[in-house]
Amino acid sequence: MAAPETDRKTTLLGRLSLPERRFVADALRTETVGGVLLLVAAVAALLWANIPAISEGYRTVRDFHFGPASLGLDLSVQHWAADGLLAVFFFVAGIELKRELVAGDLRDPKAAALPVVAALCGMAAPALVYALVNLLGDGSLDGWAVPTATDIAFALAVLAVIGTSLPSALRAFLLTLAVVDDLFAILIIAVFFTSEIDFLALGGAVVGLVLFWFLLRKGVRGWYVYVPLALAIWGLMYNSGVHATIAGVAMGLMLRCTRRDGEEHSPGEHIEHLVRPVSAGLAVPLFALFSAGVSLSGSALGQVFTRPETLGVVLGLVVGKALGIFGGTWLAARFTRAELNEDLAWPDVFAVASLAGIGFTVSLLIGELAFAGDPVLTDEIKAAVLIGSFIAALVACVLLKLRNRRYRALTEAEERDEDLDGIPDIYEQDNPEYHLRMARILEEKAAEHRRRAEVAAGSSGEGDSPA
Secondary structure, three states: OOOOHHHOOEEEOOOOOHHHHHHHHHHHHHHHHHHHHHHHHHHHHHHHHHOHHHHHHHHHHHOOEEOOHHHOOOEEHHHHHHHHHHHHHHHHHHHHHHHHHHOOHHHOHHHHHHHHHHHHHHHHHHHHHHHHHHHHHOOOOOOOOHHHOOOHHHHHHHHHHHOOOOOHHHHHHHHHHHHHHHHHHHHHHHHHOOOOOOHHHHHHHHHHHHHHHHHHHOOOOOHHHHHHHHHHHHHHHHHHOOOOHHHHHHHHHHOOOOOOOOOOOOHHHHHHHHHHHHHHHHHHHHHHHHHOOOOOOHHHHHHHOOOHHHHHHHHHHHHHHHHHHHHHHHHHHHHOOEEEOOOOOHHHHHHHHHHOOOOOHHHHHHHHHHOOOOHHHHHHHHHHHHHHHHHHHHHHHHHHHHOHHHHHHHHHHHHOOOOOOOOOHHHOOOOHHHHHHHHHHHHHHHHHHHHHHHHHHHHHHHHHOOO
16 A cells, blocks of 8 residues: 555755756856855955054055945945945845745745755854853853854855865755855844834835836846946945845845746846856955954954853854754754655765854854944954854865765766766656667667777787788
8 A cells, every 4th residue: 555645755955956956056166166266355354464564554445435425325445345245245145045936946845944944943053052152151142143144155165175076965955055044144134233224215225126126027128227226225225224235135036037938047047147256256255355354363363262252153153053954954854754865874964064154254244243333342253253164164174075985976976978968867867768878879889899899800810810
């Protein structure tokens, strides 16, 4: 007797569909390049800020103000990077989220349950770790949100550096985690870091967003229409008191990410393809350049492990993230009767969970917002983010290296294309035409082998014959 429908188990971290696998590969390729640039920018910022001969120049450039004061936009270079350039990053995050909701893994509630639960647990656990450390150490709870974020670009840059052939299912899991993580980080910024609201400016931003949505629905095209409107919405959002990056997210969510008949790419996919390199290759690295330049003197580093606020950030990223994501994934599997992909093991999930402890870009941003009135503590929190992210990356590298041979074999199996039709063989194993093609290929190879053997035998016979 067949098992009831409700008793059927699903596969956890199973093989992606071919279109989803290709999308993930394209997205991660750009993010990896951006992540390497992010690493370079972070190292450059640390050197620029800590070499005595040039450190004063770093602070001069970072604190230089420019912009129209009459519009409330006379900002420092650092603020332009954090509030302006990161709006581009969050615009791309909004498009990613919209695509996941309407065409990706998150469109199916059952499939969405795993990354959503894992991401929520991966944000709650670091916040709890931070709160516990600061309650015991009599520190400030203002920074509870700092260790909750994951930086997908930085994480993928680490993967690129260590050369780990992570299977596409684990990479997709990490990417989806980061998308959901970004959503909740946006909500945290909007709800907890908005103190005073200028309702007139906010109303203007809302009107601009409605106009943006209306033009999209009417099919109006032209960057000369949308770019000035987007800048106006951003400026009004900034002056409203709500963090300006929320404008980027809102506009990203409005783009259509489903394809219509005759379309090779949806408008959202097309715009994301154009803007993602700007985000990953320019906006985020420049933000890192002017936000990661903190003093790393011996006393400052000592403070990271003795002050409750900074220790809470480090432990939140290293311990809280790993335990939260791993625990959330295990619970989701336990209560949804999902079985882990037979090619993977639970230590693989823990390694990816450790990698998610790299919380660079958004963690730095939240650190600036949480301790805006205390520049010394802000710099110490940033140092804690850097150290915590480095330790999390180191732990993940060790864990992933232990299984690298297995990952390489899985990746090679995913990419093998013996019949050279552009579709990996693993996706055609149930297709009768594939088996016919493979049979012909094997027959041709066997015939070629026999022909070469006959030629070799003939050549050998002529050499042995008498003159």
